[in-house]
Amino acid sequence: MLSLPVAAAAAGDDVLVVDIGTADNARVEALKHGDGVRWWLELGDRLVVGGDREPMLSLAGKRDLLGELSAVAPGDLALRARGCAEHAGDAGTLIARGGRWELRRFAAGEAKPAFVTDAHGGWRAFTPNTVISRQYRLEGIAPAAADPTIQPIVDAIDTQRWFADVTTLASWDRSSYGTTSLTAARDWIGTQFAGLGLAVTKPTFSMPGTSGTITRSNVVGTWTGTDLPNEWVVVGGHYDSRNQTASSTTNTPGAEDNATGCAGVIEMARALVPNRPRRSVVFMCYAGEEQSLYGSKAHVAELQANGDLAKVRSVVIMDMIGYSANNVLNADYETYATHSAYMNKFAAAAATYVPALQVTLSTNPFGSDHMPYLGAGKPTVLAIESDYDVYPHYHKSTDLPANIGPNAQAMGGAILKTNVAVLADETGTTAQPAVTDRIFEDGFE
Missing domain, CATH: 3.40.630.10 (Zn peptidases)
Structure with a gap:
């Protein structure tokens, strides 16, 4: 399991990073809306959930748990476009990455980079309960047959x-x-x-x-x-x-x-x-x-x-x-x-x-x-x-x-x-x- 830094006791949520690479849609939805979950963020094959630790741990299970943090407020978080190293340094602490974006945490008093939404990506404010990227899943449905003309x-x-x-x-x-x-x-x-x-x-x-x-x-x-x-x-x-x-x-x-x-x-x-x-x-x-x-x-x-x-x-x-x-x-x-x-x-x-x-x-x-x-x-x-x-x-x-x-x-x-x-x-x-x-x-x- 990834060892993520744990902040000193302060107001905020416990946060789990869960591997959903092999999860079906039903499990992903259960993780998003299960007991103790107050907010979530989907990043491709990673799901970040925030709320109460024990019920979330029970739902996530040890096998799929990649890391956890404590005392995290949504306001401590920001998203950075991956691959924009020329435009922004490694500010904050990496929590999870997926689908060309990273979720990063900022310590108390640590300045966040300016948020931009231009064509080059940069930084973006964190919005709870958002799908930044998702894996394509076929559940119980066979892929379409190949077109013989294609x-x-x-x-x-x-x-x-x-x-x-x-x-x-x-x-x-x-x-x-x-x-x-x-x-x-x-x-x-x-x-x-x-x-x-x-x-x-x-x-x-x-x-x-x-x-x-x-x-x-x-x-x-x-x-x-x-x-x-x-x-x-x-x-x-x-x-x-x-x-x-x-x-x-x-x-x-x-x-x-x-x-x-x-x-x-x-x-x-x-x-x-x-x-x-x-x-x-x-x-x-x-x-x-x-x-x-x-x-x-x-x-x-x-x-x-x-x-x-x-x-x-x-x-x-x-x-x-x-x-x-x-x-x-x-x-x-x-x-x-x-x-x-x-x-x-x-x-x-x-x-x-x-x-x-x-x-x-x-x-x-x-x-x-x-x-x-x-x-x-x-x-x-x-x-x-x-x-x-x-x-x-x-x-x-x-x-x-x-x-x-x-x-x-x-x-x-x-x-x-x-x-x-x-x-x-x-x-x-x-x-x-x-x-x-x-x-x-x-x-x-």
């Missing part, structure tokens, strides 16, 4: 090819403050799109540089839908990178962050485009993400300026999809509550096509290229592996393909297969029959 598209995802592209991208320094290597990576992405028959553009945008305004480019590969060309689905991920020095233009391989997501955009195009989607698909790789989502902001602004925003049916963004700390594959999917039905499609697709993938869902999004699209009101989901914040090479010059670890292809493949199953449905894509020179088995033509 399964071949899922099977077309080639994890070795994807990881080879990760390796290629990581061979360039892709800091948005740089030029030569960033341009080489940009042009290589465009070549991959062109090879699939996509219309390639490289729209420019302005962003702050280290000594004035600079111009950088997104890379766009567009498939025009066969039947519904004015209904668009956007598939995106940033191609820029950084290391521990935000302004560095060398030693920025960015394999996990975010060659994995950018290569994933290319791999999904390879699986979808040969099957001739009915709707248009905009495959995008952004620059300027690490500085403040400049590339995706520019695309949304362009959609608005051209009157094309209404054409966008849905968006999926991939950021850091390759690392798993062990062979248990976990992924976080997030959006705003108004788009939960769209997000739930990804969880259902995982259950059907990639049952080894454990999915956590959150309606508290932050911190990547999904945020500008959400701000514009479009159904948008971010896919990210769940261990990104414990990846030891995050934002370092050691973020190399070899350091993503032995589970990279399994982890990336699980997310890509889940996403392409949903995108096949979103874009009206069905597997095309294999091309053959034989017309009839008996040779009759």
Whole structure:
């Protein structure tokens, strides 16, 4: 059991941290509303309950108890977005983490950081009886059967090819403050799109540089839908990178962050485009993400300026999809509550096509290229592996393909297969029959 610091006697509640990773919905609800419980917070596979110790202990049981504290007032608590180490230090004491958020406790007299609710996450006030994120559970219901017109598209995802592209991208320094290597990576992405028959553009945008305004480019590969060309689905991920020095233009391989997501955009195009989607698909790789989502902001602004925003049916963004700390594959999917039905499609697709993938869902999004699209009101989901914040090479010059670890292809493949199953449905894509020179088995033509 995790040993958490116990405060000196003071007014407040006893607090338990309970593992609900294998709990069904009935048990989770019982833990939330059982005897002695005055408040709760759900964080993915963790449930934090506050109230009277003994009845809560009796309900939780020793097996699932991860830690306990005493004399905790809800006002002592705050939530911090995970992975925002550049924006906020380790203030307070960690109580629990899950679904891209941490619950932290502040001692009496310890100043809390300013609460922000912007696209970068930061800190948020604690609200009792809140689901920050939840595990996707199928209880007594078999996953939907695989669609025979979609399964071949899922099977077309080639994890070795994807990881080879990760390796290629990581061979360039892709800091948005740089030029030569960033341009080489940009042009290589465009070549991959062109090879699939996509219309390639490289729209420019302005962003702050280290000594004035600079111009950088997104890379766009567009498939025009066969039947519904004015209904668009956007598939995106940033191609820029950084290391521990935000302004560095060398030693920025960015394999996990975010060659994995950018290569994933290319791999999904390879699986979808040969099957001739009915709707248009905009495959995008952004620059300027690490500085403040400049590339995706520019695309949304362009959609608005051209009157094309209404054409966008849905968006999926991939950021850091390759690392798993062990062979248990976990992924976080997030959006705003108004788009939960769209997000739930990804969880259902995982259950059907990639049952080894454990999915956590959150309606508290932050911190990547999904945020500008959400701000514009479009159904948008971010896919990210769940261990990104414990990846030891995050934002370092050691973020190399070899350091993503032995589970990279399994982890990336699980997310890509889940996403392409949903995108096949979103874009009206069905597997095309294999091309053959034989017309009839008996040779009759």
